[in-house]
Amino acid sequence: MDFFDAVAYSFKNLAKRSLRSWLTIIGLVIGVIAIVVILSISEGVNREINTQMSAFGADMMFVYPISSIEEMMSGGSMSMLRTSGKLYQEDVDDIKSIAGVKEVARAMFSRASLSFKGKNVSAMVYPMDSKAFDMYGSYMQVASGRYYKESEKNVAFFGYKAATETFGKDKVEVGSVVQINGKNYRVVGIQKEIGGMAGSSDDYNIYLPFDDGRKLFEGQLLPDEVGLIYVQIGEGFNVDKVKDSIERKLAANHRVKMDDLDFSVITSAQIMEIVGTVLLSVQLVLAAITLIASVVGAIGIANTMFMNVLERIKEIGILKAVGARQGDILFLFLTESVIIGLAGGIIGLILGAIVLQVLQDTFAIPVFLRQRIIAFVFIFSVGVGLLAGLLPAWRAAKMDPVEALMYE
């Protein structure tokens, strides 16, 4: 029996038992949708994080104080008074003098009360040296207006969502004046939307020139205290060596031992590594879910095919009587289960793509339906059809012609 004959024959039989065929296909479709959606989201998230991380630059390093547990528990900001774990201007100056350090910027963040057009809200505010914008590279870009200059006073630079969402319908624009903790700040620029996972928090930021902005929170800071420090490494320098130098210098400043630092230096490579580990474990969980989905789908097909064989014992006998060999019968039943598998795969792929589109449009979830995923779904659905159909088809093929013919 040649391939096209077998396909035509299978279709006739599937059509004859169309309700059962469709139910089986639906069972598989659900599994395939799960696979398509899960793989595409994980691929999308992965890709987005990678793009953002690479925009971020691998030459960045962050120095931040290690907060005491009590402070973390109280939910306070980094800049509250406490006994250990602080960074100072002296540290900034010392880092600047370390070989391999290209640029250093200071930043801090704290919650402030904002008011604009009669609306009062509470939001996070970031006093930050303007050169940090350059250090962030392509991760941060200006949509309208400009970044502030270091020397400027009473100016602010708004993240995209900070400008569009903080005050509800009243959008903050370049030239708007926003009150922060009672003082007037003129908006000089709005940031281009970063979007995605990272942007979901960074787009809400409101940046102020460091020295000027810091004054807003003077009561919460020690003189010369700095919230966190951005460090950019010069080209060709070993990131780990520079990191080590910074740690030694600051440990000396803070009079702490190297194995008991009250601050932490983290490189962008380390961040990527952490993110990568988290992503990997998430993907493993997702892989387990898809595995379960596929096993369920496969069992559905196997069940249908067994029923199929049982119901068609007589037919198998007839086929054998007119000259069908074991291989013909095997081929015929396998074709049928592969058709079910493939139908489930194609329909699942189409519905999965629709689900992905909705997720992307409605919830801004990053998705990426790679060709690799599409290819995988095809191989998967054919494979599930083959595997699930193998045993029933084998049983059909091995049937004794006399017994099959006499079966009523």
Added chain:
Amino acid sequence: MTAKEVLRLEDIRKVYHMGDDIIVEALKDIDLHIHQGELVSILGPSGSGKSTLLHIMGLLDSPTSGKRYVDGIETSTMDDEEQARIRGEKIGFVFQTFNLIPSLTALENVELPLLLCRKQCRDRKGHAKALLERVGLGDRLEHLPSQLSGGQRQRVAIARALVNDPEIVLADEPTGNLDSKTGHEVLELFKELHKEGRTIIIITHDEYIAKTTKRMIRIRDGQTVS
């Protein structure tokens, strides 16, 4: 000029083992020679072993001992796959219950053996159609078995049995599920096919049917009786 021998059975025995020590001897020392162009009936009551004989003649089953030649080829020791091949090429079956495949149309049912043939089968549709016209069903090609009467179904089955141009047509109680008038028509069709040179073996328990054939072989308790 003697016609060639299309089927020869020599000392055919078939033994079934039911459980540990119950042995049923379904066929004993069957010797049978069928020549090309013969119309033969095999007559026997139920339990006589005629179904077993049919299965062995049709290569659906293998004898326990003895030799079986189909068209001169020794087939008694063939494996299942070889038997299937010979079956597809040299045997055509007609069953009491028609045994058409319900999801296929009359034309597709007749075409089915050609789907399975290993040789390049030319013009399957045309050949199947011509045979359906031959059995008087030229206007029922696209009907499903469920849309046909019993007599019509058996005609489709006969067309299917002929489509691979077999050496032997084996008919197992071909009128058993038909009323006497339709049964008679089917018998007439077999006679016509016989006149056209077909070799036909009809297995039946019905003396009347058996008597319409030129040659009759009686079988009782697994043995041929003359």
